[in-house]
Amino acid sequence: MSTIQIEGLRPLRGEIAVQGSKNAALPMMAAAILHKGVTVLEHVPRIRDVFCMIDILKTMGCRCEFEGHRLTIGAQTLSRIAIPRSYVTAMRSSIVLLGPFLSRCGEAATYYPGGCSIGSRPIDLHLYGLRKLGTEIEERGDDKIAARAERLKGCEIVFPYPSVGATENVLLAAVRAEGTTVIRGAAREPEIESLCRMLNGMGARIRGQGTGTITVEGVDALHDSEFRVPGDRIVAGTYLAAVMAAGGRAFLRGIEADQLAGVPELFAGMGARIRREEDGIGISMEGRPAAVSLETRPYPGFPTDLQSPMLSVLAVSSGSGQIRETVFEGRFAAAEELKKMGAQIEIDGRTAAVRGRYPLEGAEVDAPDLRGGAALAVAALAAAGETRIRECSHILRGYEDICRDLRLLGAGIRSNTSG
Ligand code: UD1
Numbered sequence: 001m002s003t004i005q006i007e008g009l010r011p012l013r014g015e016i017a018v019q020g021s022k023n024a025a026l027p028m029m030a031a032a033i034l035h036k037g038v039t040v041l042e043h044v045p046r047i048r049d050v051f052c053m054i055d056i057l058k059t060m061g062c063r064c065e066f067e068g069h070r071l072t073i074g075a076q077t078l079s080r081i082a083i084p085r086s087y088v089t090a091m092r093s094s095i096v097l098l099g100p101f102l103s104r105c106g107e108a109a110t111y112y113p114g115g116c117s118i119g120s121r122p123i124d125l126h127l128y129g130l131r132k133l134g135t136e137i138e139e140r141g142d143d144k145i146a147a148r149a150e151r152l153k154g155c156e157i158v159f160p161y162p163s164v165g166a167t168e169n170v171l172l173a174a175v176r177a178e179g180t181t182v183i184r185g186a187a188r189e190p191e192i193e194s195l196c197r198m199l200n201g202m203g204a205r206i207r208g209q210g211t212g213t214i215t216v217e218g219v220d221a222l223h224d225s226e227f228r229v230p231g232d233r234i235v236a237g238t239y240l241a242a243v244m245a246a247g248g249r250a251f252l253r254g255i256e257a258d259q260l261a262g263v264p265e266l267f268a269g270m271g272a273r274i275r276r277e278e279d280g281i282g283i284s285m286e287g288r289p290a291a292v293s294l295e296t297r298p299y300p301g302f303p304t305d306l307q308s309p310m311l312s313v314l315a316v317s318s319g320s321g322q323i324r325e326t327v328f329e330g331r332f333a334a335a336e337e338l339k340k341m342g343a344q345i346e347i348d349g350r351t352a353a354v355r356g357r358y359p360l361e362g363a364e365v366d367a368p369d370l371r372g373g374a375a376l377a378v379a380a381l382a383a384a385g386e387t388r389i390r391e392c393s394h395i396l397r398g399y400e401d402i403c404r405d406l407r408l409l410g411a412g413i414r415s416n417t418s419g
Helices: 020-032 048-059 085-090 093-105 126-134 164-174 190-201 234-248 262-268 304-315 333-340 370-380 400-407
Strands: 003-007 010-018 039-040 063-067 070-074 107-111 136-139 145-148 155-160 180-184 206-208 213-217 225-228 250-254 273-277 279-285 320-324 342-347 350-355 364-366 386-390 410-415
Touching: 003 400, 010 234, 010 400, 020 039, 020 048, 020 070, 020 093, 020 164, 020 190, 048 063, 048 085, 048 093, 063 262, 070 350, 085 093, 085 107, 085 273, 085 279, 093 107, 093 126, 093 145, 093 164, 126 136, 126 155, 126 164, 164 180, 164 190, 190 206, 190 225, 234 250, 234 262, 234 279, 234 304, 234 370, 262 273, 262 279, 304 320, 304 333, 304 342, 304 350, 304 370, 333 342, 333 364, 333 370, 370 386, 370 400, 400 410
Parallel strands: 010 250, 039 225, 155 180, 364 386
Antiparallel strands: 003 386, 003 410, 039 070, 063 070, 107 145, 136 145, 180 213, 206 213, 250 279, 273 279, 320 350, 342 350
């Protein structure tokens, strides 16, 4: 699928099952390396980042079988410790493998992930935490990082910022370290909680997950386990945004509404009716959403991953609002594309000021990144005529099949592989 075509202005109506979470599944796959045995993950999304992680694990000597949404990882045969550069470029979050490799093999090698379209993405907090645990890290020329640790040792780690990836990396390294590790200033995202639940199911001893202080008592060995990846709260949030922009009603099955932090309340304040059920969340929306102003924040604040879809909702709102991006500095790439659809957006540094208008106009646009691409699909649902979104491969990194899902909700959407 390289192009998506959307015929806008059809209200949505329907029910879909939300795919498994990308940001939960990736560190869980990394966690499998910690155990010299078999780990089974259910409800794994069939997305590009997952396939990339499978390729990395296979390259490093693991056995991976991916049938439907069930992924079996056998890590008995881990045989390499250097992650090839091409994988680091393809998926920056591969940095989260450093901790597990160190724990399992005593050494690891990778590359600086470098910048990307949403910001510079440094890894200083990852390296700080791993060094505190006793890792010697050599930063060589050509962006290469070589890490070595005879034995990781529990310690106190204080993060000045609750980085999701750094918290995961250090957690994974600490699980089999000697003694107790206390992580202060830890990220509180639901994906960290899921990872800790999974690790505890493998025999780890972690407490405090979901709070800013996580304590890990090192254990000598883990055991075979099976775990279900939770529903993807960002995918669910994207589809809630779709209903906000296009109007209509939808039920999203397989998502814990609580994980969406304040997003359902925010949408309710903009005019939606929200129904929280045990097995999912329902939304109905009539008319244009009221404008709001907000800023992105680490969990439980408004997620940066929903900032671009939210830009699309504000673009069709009945007033003027602002979004301030505090997590990633360069994340307004979708704005330029939305403007081609008639959106009225002014970017000033980290702030986007949006004046709503309805409808937008169908146009030819390019998906700038994963969430920015999804935001264009949201906007296209509220645009007159046809929108063609090119460069859709970005969207496949995180959405299993956005066309299938939106079609199930009644959208006029189709994909074209030939471009
Ligand atoms: C994860 C998510 C991503 C989400 C982000 C924030 C995965 C695979 N990705 O990314 O979808 O947008 O959390 O919720 O789970 N930072 C540093 N030094 C570091 C690490 C991070 O300065 O060592 C900065 C980053 O540049 C950024 C901020 O901290 O400005 C947040 O980054 P972080 O929480 O680490 O995000 P990721 O783990 O990369």
